[in-house]
Amino acid sequence: MASTTTDPLLGRLVDGRYEIVARVARGGMATVYRARDRRLGREVAVKVMHPHLADGVDGASFVSRFRREARAAARLSHPGVVAVFDQGLDGDTSYLTMEYVEGSNLRAELQQGPLPVGRALDVAAQVLEALAAAHRVGLVHRDIKPENVLLGSDGTVKVADFGLARAVTEVTSTASGTILGTVAYLAPEVITSGGTSPATDVFAVGVLLSEMLTGTVPYPGEPPIGVAFHHVHEDLPAPSQRVDWLPAELDRLVASFTARDPHRRPAHAGAAGAAVAGARALLDPDVLDRRADRPVLPAEDDGDDDPGTGPDDDPDAPRPGSADAVDEIPTAFFTEVPAGEHRTEHLVTEPTHALAGPVGAGPPAPERTHRRGAVVWAVLLVLLLGGGGAGTWWWFAAGPGAWTTVPAGLVGAPAEDADAALAAQGLDAETRERHHDDVPAGDVVATDPASGERVRRDGSVELVVSLGVRxxxxxxxxxxxxxxxxxxxxxxxxxxxxxxxxxxxxxxxxxxxxxxxxxxxxxxxxxxxxxxxxDGPAPVSVPQVVGRSADEAEEDLAAAGLEVAYADPETSTEVAEGRVLAQDPEQGTTARRTDTVTLTLSAGPPQAEVPDVTGMTGDEATAALEEAGFEVEVTGLLGGWLPAFRDEVREQEPTGSAPVGSTVTITVW
The missing domain is CATH 3.30.10.20 (Trypsin Inhibitor V; Chain A)
Structure with a gap:
């Protein structure tokens, strides 16, 4: 009988803004809800981290990963990437607000069987286009799988869940020997060394393309340790081994994407997308419309007579063996994945489960078959890697096992994340601070020893932490x-x-x-x-103002920015009274604005004593007055119309003193 689960978040208002409407999906780390953004009036997806993951010693790493998803998505702006709108904390609730994609995911579509060849190539091309945007900004997704490929009802394809995304130069695992990701899609270099590059995502897309063409991952039914062993030591089987009519062009395309040597793969998603387009152009159009038959998968069983819903009877939890779970690899090959990191969540779709076989294929095989297979693989690998007790002691006491390497990705990471990464490998962190122009405050500038260098397992690493710009x-x-x-x-x-x-x-x-x-x-x-x-007042050339009136001179000098001062007037017979007789500095001299030009005005001609010429003859009087500097005007009696009785000056005007050069009038009769 179906059970009803009451979700306490349904109907709740998160952070005073996001009204939770319905639960969409639940994973090992978070639950995704459909919600309404009351502030902007739009439908969004709200991803809420399970509260218990924030507790305990590993809580900080889970919260860090949750926030990292927001930071990674914020660096991308591409229609093929699910947009993250907001990230926050409401009480104990850590949440992300994302674009709501109406539709399903690729896992749900694959449950109906393989995709037509054309459709598979279209999906692969759009996934690669979205990944190319991430690769261009230095991000590697690290968790490409059907659950993280969303298929919108409008035909769009979007890549979701950047919770495991890292910069190309960053650390790829949270602890020594811990591999994060879904084993079916992990590239060999991730399994052997934890290293990642854009070519790592290309490998996952190659597996995804093979699965879309054939309806199954390359090694269905194998335990995780077996899948990992195959990826490291064998080339992936060609799709045509399962679907014989698939052309060689598709085999070569998948083989190039899943080459064990990452240098033999397309270097990044952009190059891989070009390879998809090239392969498609070589295919017969009839092939593009063909779809493989639904495969018959190895039987599975959970080892329980009761066909329940899965772990903990949670109908929303991913089943072991589904691609929604991060597979655990036994310690004979790798250390187990830490609790709480067992599953990566998908967005806006119903939970996915392991692919079922066709109708009539029979009940699932017992899970203990898988456990027995895992144990067999573990024993075989222990024998292969071998060494007895003495060898083991030497390995860990004096040999390579006594040393580890400084994890990659510490530089540029927040100091607390770097400290946690070192602690996870048993290394102590010593911190030194210094200013840095490019690295934000609180992030690691450098390490000593550097990433990749050897350090004893009980040693310490100095973290140089940025104080930000000085x-x-x-x-x-x-x-x-x-x-x-x-x-x-x-x-x-x-x-x-x-x-x-x-x-x-x-x-x-x-x-x-x-x-x-x-x-x-x-x-x-x-x-x-x-x-x-x-630089002081600007230089100017002094204008000529001699001969101009005082007002005219002041106006000309003010226009040049010069001040005016006056010296005592001087007499002049050349320049009329009141006009400029002289200037200092002279015309054409270079001065500075606000400098002073001194003007000397004419006081007119000088004064002189007018000789008394009364009683002199006209000629005598004229000669005396001209010698004194005066002009002479001679007139007769009554204006000269009466005849003169004698040649004698009878009157003169003016008398006393007068300006030199002025006229003296004498009357002779």
């Missing part, structure tokens, strides 16, 4: 100070200085007028501070 304080009160003082103050703080000079009428030469950054502010240590310094 910030300096710009001195206050630089504006108005002399240039030399400002430069000295900035140099003392550690800033580089540049100087721009500008002419200024008010500020004296050398005075700081402004700075490129505010005084008293905090700036990066490599900030170049530019001082704007006065």
């Amino acid at each position: 910030m300096l304080t710009v001195p206050a009160d630089l504006v108005g100070s002399p240039r030399q003082d400002a430069e000295a103050a900035l140099d003392a703080e550690g800033f580089a200085v540049e100087v721009d000079t500008v002419h200024d009428d008010a500020a004296p030469e050398g005075e700081v007028l402004g700075t490129s950054v505010p005084g008293g502010s905090r700036q990066r240590h490599d900030t170049v501070v530019t001082l704007t310094v006065s």
Whole structure:
């Protein structure tokens, strides 16, 4: 009888924003819900980490992985990648908010049987296109499998779950000997050394393509240890071994993607996508429409007479052996996957289960058959790797087993993550801090020894942790100070200085007028501070103002930015009174704006005593007045119309003193 599960999150408002509407899927690490974003009025998927995973010594690593998924997806903007909108913590609830994809996943479609060849190539091409976007920014997905390939109802194909994604240079396992991922899709280099590259994702897509063409993974029914052994020591079987009508072009394509040597595979998803397009172009159009028959898989059984729903009778939990679980590999080959990391979750689809055989294929074989197979493989590998007690003692006491290597990916990782990675390998971490321009505060700048170098298992690794960019304080009160003082103050703080000079009428030469950054502010240590310094008033050419009136001279000089001062007026017989007689500096001299030009105005001609010429003859009077510097005008009695009785000056005008050069009128009769 079906049981009803009550989910306490249904109907709840997460973080005051996301209204949980329905549960979509549940995995080993998180549950995915369909929710409504009340703030933006849109439908989203909310991924909630199981609360118990945050507890205990491993809790930080699970929370870190959960947040890493958000950071990895945030680095990508591609229509083929499920977008992550938000990440947060509501009480004890860690959650991610993602794009809601209406539809199913590739696992659900494969449960109906193999895909048509054209459809399989289309899905592979779109997965590779999404992975190419990740590879271009230096990310490797590391967990490509049908559960993480979402098929939208509109025909779109999207790659989900970047929870295991890492930068190409980062560590690929959380502890020494621990392999994360789904064994059926793991490349040999991941199994043997934990190393990953973009070619690792290409391998997984090759397995995925083979599964889409044939309806089954290359080694169905094998225990995880057996699958791992095959991947390391054998080439994957060609799809045509299961479906004989598949053309050689598809065999070669799958073989190139799943080559054991990663250097023989396409270097990244972009190159692999081009290979898919090239292979498709060589195929007969009729082949593209063909679909293989549904395969008959090896029988499975859970070893229980009661055909229950799976582990813990949780109808939403992934079944052991389904690709929704991260397979555990016995310690004869690898250490087991830590508790809580056994499964990776898929998004917006119902839980997936192991592929069932065709109707009438019979009940599943007992799970203990798998356990017996795993034990056999483990015993065989122990014998192969062999060594007796003495060899084991030597290995761990003095031989290679006494040493380990510094994990990769520490540089650039948060210090707490690097510390946890070292602790997982039994290594101590010693921390030293220093500023760094490119590495954010709290992230590791370098390690000693470096990643990949040997260190004793009980040794320690020094982590150089970034303090972020070194910030300096710009001195206050630089504006108005002399240039030399400002430069000295900035140099003392550690800033580089540049100087721009500008002419200024008010500020004296050398005075700081402004700075490129505010005084008293905090700036990066490599900030170049530019001082704007006065070069004094601008140079000008002094105009000619001699002979002009005082008002006209002042107007001309003011237009040139010059000030005016006046000297005492001087007499002149050449320049009229009130006009400029002289200027200092003279016309054409180079001066600076606001300099002063001194003007001397004409006071007119000088004064002289007018000789008294009364009683002199006209000629005598004229001669005397001209000798004194005056002009002479002679007139007769009554204006000269009466005849003169005598030639004698009877009157003169003016008398006393008069300006030199002025006219003296004499009356002769």
